[in-house]
Amino acid sequence: TIPFRMAATNNASTLSNGNNGAVRFPLSPSSTLVIQKGDITKWFINGSSDAIVNPANERMLGGGGADGAIHRAAGPELLQACYSVPEVRPGIRCPTGEARITPGFRLAASHVVHTVGPIYYSNSNPAASLASAYRNSLRAAKEKNIQYIAFPAISCGVYGYPYDEAATVSISTIREFGIDFKEVHFVLFSGDIYDTWVNIANDLVKD
Numbered sequence: 001t002i003p004f005r006m007a008a009t010n011n012a013s014t015l016s017n018g019n020n021g022a023v024r025f026p027l028s029p030s031s032t033l034v035i036q037k038g039d040i041t042k043w044f045i046n047g048s049s050d051a052i053v054n055p056a057n058e059r060m061l062g063g064g065g066a067d068g069a070i071h072r073a074a075g076p077e078l079l080q081a082c083y084s085v086p087e088v089r090p091g092i093r094c095p096t097g098e099a100r101i102t103p104g105f106r107l108a109a110s111h112v113v114h115t116v117g118p119i120y121y122s123n124s125n126p127a128a129s130l131a132s133a134y135r136n137s138l139r140a141a142k143e144k145n146i147q148y149i150a151f152p153a154i155s156c157g158v159y160g161y162p163y164d165e166a167a168t169v170s171i172s173t174i175r176e177f178g179i180d181f182k183e184v185h186f187v188l189f190s191g192d193i194y195d196t197w198v199n200i201a202n203d204l205v206k207d
């Protein structure tokens with residue numbers, strides 16, 4: 001059985017004063033990492049060259065957590081688009097560490113990148129799989145000329161990845177492969193994940 005961590009309860013999207021805690025870190029002269037609290041289903045920059053990343057499972061037909069919220073917000077057209085993604089093996093549309101891209105339909109963002117992070121306790125090399133999920137998400141977005149992309153904390157919910165280890169892998173991978181984007185955002189649903197991400201970015205991203 002897979003150890004299960006309850007989703008964080010302090011799902012601070014925006015504080016009452018409207019402050020989402022956005023912190024900006026330069027990745028290059030033309031590229032910025034932005035870490036903020038919030039609900040990724042609401043995120044967009046311009047509705048035409050922006051994408052949110054869905055922490056999906058290998059079947060790619062919806063689920064709980066952020067995946068469920070994204071499907072509800074995008075509408076039933078998203079599920080139809082997912083069905084038309086070809087299976088690579090019976091029932092499997094997106095193997096762990098890979099990514100697929102669809103339109104965003106009723107979302108404010110123009111696209112959804114679906115990726116599958118590792119199940120922490122059953123994957124033999126979770127760090128490699130998590131890095132690959134981020135890298136392949138960026139690659140899929142780049143192929144559609146996306147310039148702004150927002151990630152949740154992939155694998156940090158049902159899939160049980162420890163926050164500090166996930167932050168190190170995620171931010172290192174964005175530093176290395178995210179510099180082609182104007183902005184790479186993390187939109188984090190819980191205050192403790194947000195705090196972990198900001199602390200680790202402060203250590204890793206020195207300008």
Ligand code: AR6
Pocket residue numbers: 007008038039040041055056057062063064065066067068069117152153154155156157158159160187188189190193
């Ligand atoms: N906006 C931003 N982050 C969110 C939102 C939201 N609206 N909702 C949840 N999160 P999880 P995983 C956070 O479990 O661990 C699904 O059933 C959440 O607090 O969504 O990769 C899929 O179908 C956590 O920090 O994804 C798969 O079966 C983070 O998003 C499985 O869960 C990721 O939590 C994937 O598990």
